[in-house]
Amino acid sequence: MGKKSYILIVVFLIILIIASYLGQIFFVFSPSKQSIWPYSYTAQLKNQTIYLKGLKSPVKIIISKDGVAHIIANDTYDAYFAEGYYTAYMRLFQLELFGLTGAGNLSSWFGNLTLKTDLYAHYVGFPQNANFTLNYVKTHYPVIYSYMQAYSDGINAYIVNAEKQHELPFIFYLLNIKPYNFTPFYSIAWGEVMSWGLAKGFCDELKLTLIYTHLGYNLTNELLPYYPYYTNGSLTAMPGNGTVNGLNLQSFNVSPSYFWSLNFYDTFANGLNNKTLSEITPLVVSALNQICSDPISIVDLGSNEWEITGNYSYTGYPMMANDPHLTLYDPSLWLPLQMIAPNLNVTGFELVGEPGVLIGHTKYTAWGLTTPLGASSNAYLEIINMQNYSYLYNGVWYPLRKYTFNLLNKNFTIYYTNNGPLITFNNTLHLGISLYWVNQYYPFLTLVSEFLLDNSTNFEQLLNAAKYWVEPTQNLAMVSMHHAGFITAGLYPLIKINLPNNITVKVIGARTVLNGSISNYEPVGYVPFKYLPQSIDPSRGFIFAPNQPTAYLDYPFPFVGGYWVSDGRALTIYRYLNSHKMITINEMESLQGNVTDAWASILNPVIVSCLKNQSYSGIFREGVSILSNWNYTFYQNEIAPTIYTYMLFNILDNVLNPIIDQHGLNQYRPLLTGTVAFYGTDNLITSDIAYFASHNPSSSLFNGSFCKIVNTSYVQSINYLTQKLGYNISNWNWGKVHVLELQNPAGISSLNYGPIPIWGDGFTPSAAYFNFNGTIYMPLIVSEGPSLRIVDSPSTDQFYAVFPGGPSENPASPWFETQLNAWLNFEYYPFSPITNITAIWYLLPEGGS
Amino acid sequence: MNKINIIIFIVSILLTLIFSYFTSYIWMGIIPGIIIGFIKRRSTRLISGFLIGFLFSLLLYLAYPLNYLASLDKVIGNLAGLPGIILLIIYPLLYGLIELSSAGFIGEVLTLTRERKSIK
Known part of the structure; x- marks a missing residue:
């Protein structure tokens, strides 16, 4: 009896030690209020009253069913404070990630994994430039600086509350990192990152030097x-x-x-x-x-905008449209909101991390941006x-x-x-x-x-x-x-x-x-x-x-x-x-929402005329027939875009590969992506091909015959498609080979959204860019396109918008992808009047009533 | 079932709920386990130790909005490369094991003590 008890004591002790050890490892998944699960409370948007230190007077935030926040404040400082609070509630991890990216200090969270990115940030000068600007704005634009500070204060007020309630985004607990105190420095530093991402010159000059010295x-x-x-x-x-x-x-x-x-x-x-x-x-x-x-x-790079003067519009008043093409993140880079305060009434999209509205409208004006x-x-x-x-x-x-x-x-x-x-x-x-x-x-x-x-x-x-x-x-x-x-x-x-x-x-x-x-x-x-x-x-x-x-x-x-x-x-x-x-x-x-490819409209007739001179049979003949009857649109259910695109890939390879090989550029292929290089999303080479195919088909670029290149490329592409998609050509839908994947900003691929079939290509106004680097592959993953769409006419009080996502970064929330389907189907939401209210928040100064 | 066992069950259930919701240390489960260890019958002691630890820490997930919890669980499960249900069950299972083993440990110690006393 005694011996058995001794053995059992040892067994229980071993179980106890192992279970305790494993339990601490898995603690973040426990039902404790110290775990990741309290974050699920933030998934729902409900009416609430929140007391905040630093707020001067009460602020009301009305969140509509389409995920737009309407911030109504009695004071401009409070409007920016509330914007910061709301942004942090919806996007804290993204905000802090972006701020840290600009500060060149991601390695404080991710260690060696992001050291290269941090070094890059310091080489380009994001943190150095941000400090320079911070001091300048503080001295020369103190009022604007105070609004930037208000935005940061709002973010920090949310951090305090969320830490108290243990409602920080789960990623903080999983990675065992803590949010840092946000300051205007991080807003500016993140602005530097965005700014550099859209700046041209340095890299283009280097690429062109490389190409010129070889060609x-x-x-x-x-x-x-x-x-x-x-x-x-x-x-x-x-x-x-x-x-x-x-x-x-x-x-x-x-x-x-x-x-x-x-x-x-x-x-x-x-x-x-x-x-x-x-x-x-x-x-x-x-x-x-x-x-x-x-x-x-x-x-x-990419984006569309156009403006119509009053005498060309149906209403007799000016209108504008804008859709900036950026990497499509999930959550989006944008957050839709309206800010109302004395002498301020602006609606549109905040670039997360930057106070105010970057693309939007007031009652009397509207504006947008392209590169x-x-x-x-x-x-x-x-x-x-x-x-x-x-x-x-x-x-x-x-x-x-x-x-x-x-x-x-x-x-x-x-x-x-x-x-x-x-x-x-x-x-x-x-x-x-x-x-x-x-x-x-x-x-x-x-x-x-x-x-x-x-x-x-x-x-x-x-x-x-x-x-x-x-x-x-x-x-x-x-x-x-x-x-x-x-x-x-x-x-x-x-x-x-x-x-x-x-x-x-x-x-x-x-x-x-x-x-x-x-x-x-x-x-x-x-x-x-x-x-x-x-x-x-x-x-x-x-x-x-x-x-x-x-x-x-x-x-x-x-x-x-x-x-x-x-x-x-x-x-x-x-x-x-x-x-x-x-x-x-x-x-x-x-x-x-137009998905017509201008280059296809120029190239395809030339291609078809080349192919019609050949005596194809079976699937090859079917392909020619499909291309002959095509109107150059790129919808998910069409087959012609699939054949055309893979043929274009082969044409590009058949034209570029001999040049690259002959001039010793092969070893630099990965560097030759961009608008003034050979590969990428919307570069000049496709327009070159269209131009020479229609103006000089016997150009030396085509080794004397464009039709010869076309015929070779056509056979290559049909063989490839047959191998990948089978012999039933009716299954070769564009949406099968061209899919959207919304990217997680932290690069956590399991948090990406998709893949789902998507319209367009890199040359259609409703752009859906995929990368082509000379290697033919399938499916084509789209990760860049219209990051928002707006159509505005201030005179007629018409303001419509949509973006591929929702306000929340919480993937469990119904507000995570609120507008995604509307965006996919080219539908829009009116910014005003406020209808279908989902929640009303009252932000009150701490100690107030 | 005698009165003492009922009291032991109630106290250990309450402590399980309090410790697994409010504290950050799984080994706090040892305390309700020790109390359960006073149950004399070995099988009752072990079964109730495990079940109280497992079921009542599992029950605490009801403190959260279940539909959002389920969605979040699915996302995190995907991230961790595990089925979501495993993420939810693993901690209560370990909690149950801790209560079982601590109850078992105390129970055996008490048995040995009693045996020694009776020999003397």
Whole structure:
């Protein structure tokens, strides 16, 4: 009996120790109120009264059924405080993640896993620039700073409550991390990240250097022309020959045809000879790997906007539409809300982490944003000596400035020349590449601009707000009660170049790395506001700016560094706007939902005419028949888009592979993605193919015969599709091979949403971008597209919007994907009046009643 | 069932509910387990130790909005690569084992003590 008891005691002790040990590991899943489950309370939105320290007076937040919060405050400070509180309630983890990304301190949460991302942030200068701007705004714009502080205070008030209730997002408990105290620094730092994500110049100049040194001028210019082949003065964002407020290139005695016939890869444009450009290939590759491989991967390029003047709209009043194309996150980058306070009534989308409304409307105005794709950063080749940490400038050696920071208890140092941080250097060559970026030298007053937009009541105030915009340069779409227009807002650094005919011209950006060891190629100021590309109430009745070239050949400050997308979306939008008058709100919405591919409309007839000359049978014949009857739309249930797209992949490979192989670019393939490179989402190559196929089918690009390329590619693609999808061609639906996956911002793939079939492609106005890097694959995962859609007409009080998500980041919440289905089906929600109230929150000052 | 056992059950159930909801340490389950250890019959002691620990900590999930809890469980299960139900059951199971083993341990110690006293 005793022996058995002793054995049992030992057994029970062992069970006890093991169970206790395992229990502590699994504690986060326990039913305890200290576990992850109290977070489930935040999934539901219910009426509540919350007492908050720091609030000055009561605030009411009405949350409507479509997930829009209407914040009604008696004081502007309180409105921003409540915005911060609401944002944190809905998106705390996302907010803090973004803030930490900008601060370059993700490794404090994730350790070595994100060290590379943090180093990237410090190299580009997000935290350094944020501190610079923070001090500037604090001193020069104290009122705006106080609103930024109010937003942070609101966030921190929520953190205190959530910690008390143990209702922090579950990810904090799972990763065993704690939220940090949010400050305006993090808002600015996150703005820097977004800004850099949309900035052009540095990476494009490096890629073009690599391509040019391998392909030479003729082939580079043929594949990546200064302007896409279909561009003309009607298609540019600013219509006409490029003259702006009476100034053009000819004003400086320069003929546009002469100017654009020049080789801007040549020494006069960059201060470097071809031999040097070739020798620095290892440096260029290193800089591309260091900075341009985009470890943060927050934003990409694309977006649509157009504005209709009153005499071209059905109502007789101006209207605008905007859909910025960004990485589609789940939760979205955006949060829909309205802020009402004395002298403030703004509705639209907050960029999570940034106080106020970035894209939206007041009662009298509306505005939106697209990317203009001109250089606001540049790459400089520096002569350096790392033995004594100096750089050569105008024949004199200067000490490199040192910036030291600490991550994971390790010190890191970045060296600066007068042009910016040395992104990479080679001790043997005594050369380095530095990054010049506007934000290093100019405070990020875009935040000030946002506050002014949110308070605008007329067109003049919209334009005034544009004056403060710094980075990223943006096509600011604007409508008021009676005016419609756009301006490419922001600071474009100007570089003075001496043309071969000895005339000096100030240009934007470059086609290659610039010589940084002399002052000749340093920025000499910015494009004056008066001469930024713009168009206000144009006689043709519409303005449109979906990333096509902003200004044409005679623009006085030529975009040598203009890295435009293919013009595909611009063509479709132009064709529609140019052929329609009396446009209604519904038509604006339909155009946003248009899934016609302009390049398919040009290429497919040529392709079909090639294929019809062949005697195909069976499935090959069926494929030709489907392509022959296609109207170039990309809906999920169509088969033609599948055949066309895979054929286009093969055509691209059959055209590009021999060039890449022959010129030794094969090893750099992963670096050749982007608008001015060979691969990506909406680059120039597809428009090149369309142009040459229809204008010069016997071009050397096609080895003398486009039809030959088409026939080969067609057979390859049908064989591939048969292998992947079977012999029943009716099963080859576009939605089967082209699927949407909403990305988790922290990169946790099991929290991604999808895949679900999706319309469109990279060239349709309703864009659904997938990546193509030369390897043919299936399915095509779409992770970038219209991150929101708005259609506004302030005069008629019509404001409609939709975005692919919901307000909450809690995946258990019905508010996680509130508007996703509407977005997928091209439906919209009116922002006002407030109907179908889901919850009302009363935020009261602590100690109040 | 005698009165003492009923009191033991009630006290240990209450302590299980309080400890597993309010505290962050699973080994607090030892305390109700010790109380259950005073039940004389070994089988009753072990079964009730396990069941009280398991069922009453499981019951506490009812404190949360069940539909949202279920959705959250599914998401986290997916994240952890485990079926959601495992996430919910594993802690109560361990709690039950802790109460079982501590009850068993105390019970055996008491049995040995009693035996020694009777030998003397």
